[in-house]
Amino acid sequence: MNISNRVGQITKSAIHEMTRLSKQYNDVAFLSWAKPTSGTPKHINDAVISAIEKGLTSGYSQSEGLPELREEIVKKLKRDNNIIAKPKELLVTVGAIEGLMTSVMSVIDPGDEVILPTPTYSTHITQVRLASGKPVFVPLQEENNYKLDIEAIKNVITKKTKAILYCSPSNPTGTVFSENELRELSKIALQNNLTVITDEAYEYFTFDGKKHFSIASIPELKNNVITNYTFTKTYAMTGWRIGYLHASEQNIAQIKKAHIPFAICAPVASQYASIAALKGSQECIEKFKLSYLKSRNLMCERLNMLDSYFQYVKPEGSYLMFPKILGKQGKNSLDFCKKLLAEAKVSTTPGAAFGPTGESHIRLSFCVPENIINKAFDRIEKFLNK
Numbered sequence: 001m002n003i004s005n006r007v008g009q010i011t012k013s014a015i016h017e018m019t020r021l022s023k024q025y026n027d028v029a030f031l032s033w034a035k036p037t038s039g040t041p042k043h044i045n046d047a048v049i050s051a052i053e054k055g056l057t058s059g060y061s062q063s064e065g066l067p068e069l070r071e072e073i074v075k076k077l078k079r080d081n082n083i084i085a086k087p088k089e090l091l092v093t094v095g096a097i098e099g100l101m102t103s104v105m106s107v108i109d110p111g112d113e114v115i116l117p118t119p120t121y122s123t124h125i126t127q128v129r130l131a132s133g134k135p136v137f138v139p140l141q142e143e144n145n146y147k148l149d150i151e152a153i154k155n156v157i158t159k160k161t162k163a164i165l166y167c168s169p170s171n172p173t174g175t176v177f178s179e180n181e182l183r184e185l186s187k188i189a190l191q192n193n194l195t196v197i198t199d200e201a202y203e204y205f206t207f208d209g210k211k212h213f214s215i216a217s218i219p220e221l222k223n224n225v226i227t228n229y230t231f232t233k234t235y236a237m238t239g240w241r242i243g244y245l246h247a248s249e250q251n252i253a254q255i256k257k258a259h260i261p262f263a264i265c266a267p268v269a270s271q272y273a274s275i276a277a278l279k280g281s282q283e284c285i286e287k288f289k290l291s292y293l294k295s296r297n298l299m300c301e302r303l304n305m306l307d308s309y310f311q312y313v314k315p316e317g318s319y320l321m322f323p324k325i326l327g328k329q330g331k332n333s334l335d336f337c338k339k340l341l342a343e344a345k346v347s348t349t350p351g352a353a354f355g356p357t358g359e360s361h362i363r364l365s366f367c368v369p370e371n372i373i374n375k376a377f378d379r380i381e382k383f384l385n386k
């Protein structure tokens with residue numbers, strides 16, 4: 001079979017390599033999973049069972065999503081994101097991932113450049129490559145809490161630059177970009193007619209008083225922003241594959257043309273689940289947030305005891321952190337993770353997967369029960385102090 005250059009150029013990710021290797025061992029302590037371990041709340045499951053029994057879920061919906069769902073999303077965007085949206089400005093997607101791929105496909109042509117502040121979510125890099133675009137990596141300022149480097153972003157803009165793609169709160173660093181930083185970024189986008197594509201998957205999980213800011217709440221940016229959201233993290237709905245994106249009405253009309261050949265529409269049963277999620281009690285979000293905060297604090301405490309081996313920036317959001325491996329061991333993060341897995345049975349994710357400045361780091365997920373964090377760190381301590 002002929003393999004397109006588009007696909008052929010994509011190398012196997014270090015994340016998948018680690019997942020494959022992890023299966024060879026028993027009793028592994030996983031700090032590599034970036035998905036909620038709790039189940040979807042019962043009221044959401046019940047609403048879907050009822051929709052199925054009423055025969056509402058076997059056909060396609062409108063490709064942009066059920067009207068009732070988009071009405072609920074409009075209310076949520078106003079309440080939680082300070083975005084005044086109309087239902088016509090929304091597209092319900094197959095998770096944030098399809099929304100992001102559709103966004104990138106809608107904005108760039110082959111050879112166009114997309115700025116990625118890095119380290120960043122590895123899938124964003126793949127998505128740009130899959131769209132035959134060129135990722136342009138601009139390092140975040142690790143020494144300054146992984147702040148955006150606005151000057152460096154300005155300096156890499158060329159005639160080929162079409163978009164800036166970021167996630168905040170961040171996978172893998174746990175950084176939450178501030179309103180000030182994002183206002184600066186919006187100015188650059190407007191001055192250079194760039195589209196800002198955002199991934200706000202972890203919007204509700206911020207700590208220590210840090211506030212999530214949606215750049216689409218800046219009215220002047222309206223025609224230059226596509227915002228991607230998901231139900232995956234907020235309501236522990238990973239497998240339902242449902243999210244949505246927001247853009248101006250005129251841009252949505254174009255983006256929808258890319259969404260249809262990818263998906264026709266998002267799974268209808270999952271759209272009913274999402275209606276129930278938005279209409280029902282929001283208590284689960286607070287519960288998840290509190291448990292991630294406790295786990296983050298525990299993980300930081302355990303890392304503090306290993307300060308001759310790791311240096312880290314305390315995550316302000318998401319449920320991920322990105323410690324730097326100090327000394328010789330940090331030269332090759334994939335080798336380090338493989339050794340940690342083989343000798344200590346702890347699964348972590350090599351930083352090299354998250355862009356060039358990810359090397360010498362490991363990504364750790366604190367979206368796991370506290371006993372797993374303790375078990376993993378007992379083993380890591382033994383491994384390192386050997």
Ligand SMILES: Cc1ncc(COP(=O)(O)O)c(C=O)c1O
Nearest residue numbers: 095096097121167171201230232
């Ligand atoms: C930053 C980020 N965006 C998107 C996703 C996936 O979202 P979805 O399940 O909605 O496709 C993940 C999953 O880990 C993620 O970390």
